[in-house]
Amino acid sequence: MNDSTFAEYESNVRSYCRSFPAVFRKASGDLIYDEAGNPYLDFLSGASSLNYGHNNGLIRQEITAYLQEEGIVHSLDMYTAAKRSFIEDFVTHILKPRGLDYKLQFPGPAGTNAVEAAMKLARKVTGRTNIIAFTNAFHGMSLGALSATTDPVKRSAAGISLPGVTFMPYCGSLGSPDTTLEYMEKTLTNRGSGVEPPAGFLVELVQGEGGLNTATSEWLQGLASLARRLEVPLIVDDIQAGCGRTGTFFSFEEMGITPDIVCLAKSLSGYGLPMALVLLKRELDVWQPGEHNGTFRGNNLGFVGASAAIRNYWRDRRFQESLAVKSAYIRQTLQDLCTLFPEGEAVVKGRGLMLGLDVKHGLLAETISRQAFTNGLIIETCGRSDQVVKLLPPLTISDENLKAGLGILRRSMEQVLEDTLLSV
Template sequence: MTVTESAENVFDELESAVRTYCRRFPAVFTKASGHRMWDRDGREYIDFLSGAGALNYGHNHPEVRRAVVDYLLADGPVHGLDMHTGAKADFLTRFRDVVLEPRSLSYRVQFTGPTGTNAVEAAFKTARRVTGRTEIIAFTGGFHGLSLGALSASATAFKRGAAGVPLGHVTRMPYDGYSGEAVDTVDHLTRMLDDPGSGVDLPAAIVVETVQGEGGLAAADAGWLRRLADAARERGVLLIVDDIQAGCGRTGTFFSFEEAGIVPDMVCLSKSISGFGLPMALVLVKPELDQLGPGEHSGTFRGNNLAFVSAAACLEFWADPEFTGRIRNTAAHFGELLAGMARTHDQLGCEVRGRGLMRGLAFSDRGLADRVSRAAFGRGLLVETSGARGEVLKIMPPIVADPAVLEHGFGILGAAVEEAAATSKEEL
């Protein structure tokens, strides 16, 4: 595939100013495989961006690609609204057998429109229908999508400011660690809920990310999550875990909440549930909560059969009893590399954030993460930033990356940190 110089101009001429990632990574990519991407000039990049969590298994995994291509060559239906298809049946069967039953989970699967924000909207509708209440509790640093209902629960002022209308029916509470070690934020939440003078109404649901992908890679402690789940259950409040970015193996287990031993009332999945970068989203709903009627939450593209095919193919990885162990070993090696980098750059106030293979590096200079990301791109590594000010370097390699890939990427990253830090000193 080739892209001409004149073709590149079409992006500036025709594409909306709302585009973002192409501004940070100004290349025209024409090929991708595994952990690597190539631009039109043949330059190779290591991808530690992973489609913002949509490519946990890397680009164009050969086994998944084969399943998709075979389905297309057999003229399998690609679009089907929510009609029954063999591809959907295969996915649901494998999801039950490989994911739900081994974890003793009983959920209905609601297919929503193909984006994560659509799954969050559906979960909020369900919670409000079931409880008859309107309010949602969300947390500082949280991100749940950009459609108006989900945006109300998202915290970043810049993104909320684009709404153009008031964003209501959400009460913000401090996330784990937000107020420092001296403040127990679950205790603060329960006091507000139980005090008739607090002004906080009993909500329909609490929505939480176990690791805040866009919120600076803050990670909730397992004990905090258990206490939050207990507090919700004791008050008849539904617990929604937004596992859109942290799920599908990103933290070391299929669901990010498994370590805490909790069972949410609803779970939102998207991004890597298809495993191939194909749009797909769903909500897992406890059967007794499945109370929306036919058509009350629908979408033309909720029946993406290609995504069902790729998702079912990816579940075969999880059918291997050793797969989770391999991910945990990879995450452990990843953590060691991060800790080593933090020690090496201790003078920069380098701090490791996150969990599993969803990690970040924060620096005392809040502008350094952005400069490191740009320096890394110049050296052939894709890493983005996270946090309300873009103050954390966000590092997400494929969960199937081998040790050599991680070490190669960290070699480039270390050089980028040195370059960015040196530039900072020169500017001073």
């Protein structure tokens, strides 16, 4: 890239552009194109904000028609026809078929706004302050959500202490056998532990930024049981793992739990538009009018896009069944890629179309990502030391492009490993 505009005028805080140094001009479906017209297969999908691909035609059609009719774009939290349609579609096609009964709260437009609202609500309901979050968690960058995030670099950027959260070990993080639930229960029920009684539990079922660590159904059921005994809400952060990313609309659907509060964002709007949502059990809706608000909580284009996504992909099980097929194919391919590495040096992690390869070393994963970009594939890394090569392809990706992208990943790994051997 030969363009000094960004380096001269944009803040040093920019990050993704450093990993993928091109100026992009257009995108369609599974592909994004730079200014020279070079195509890249997108296995990043806006960090799971573009689950239905770039410029999805079915969704774009409804958004552009709404704009041409001079539909309301901004409305604070006033009633609009677009909001009503979204609520009705969400209740009819998402909540009711899953036996769920939630009130809907629209916070600010980002996932971190949803987490902030959920944490505030848990504290308001219980009258307590201490939220229990988990090791390797990521929940957002605003101060409340950041307090429940473990990354030391991100936390230090706050410039102040981040109180009000106690971290407990995530499922399996203490090794085998898994004693994390036992440890947590003993700590939280022991008055001499020094840990304040919790206001709620905040958990990701798949830790998107934390390394694609996954919670088992048994662990989650134990956590839900503990939350009930302590009479505190169980909050599921489904911001990255939701909207189909783990193979079902919600990541918790097959886990045997019903969260008290659910945070959604990213792909909720269907089109990459800012939109967040908090789902809360009816008895938890103790908010006073205006007690939690935000100027951009009424994104009507987001409502229109979300309704279009729901109607086109979630009215029956066909789309979900296609995700299971793609997930199995990706997982098998990643298992095959493990053979490129010394035994035990690569492990498949994640669920659904939120999968990755833990190659144990951050520099190696970063080098693979860079080589993949050179070969025409956008793919990021995650984990404590960025040691996981993370796949987030569009859920709608064609079989042809999925195979091509995985082929590029294999070729990139082979090139990196060959170079590594030659340099020894």
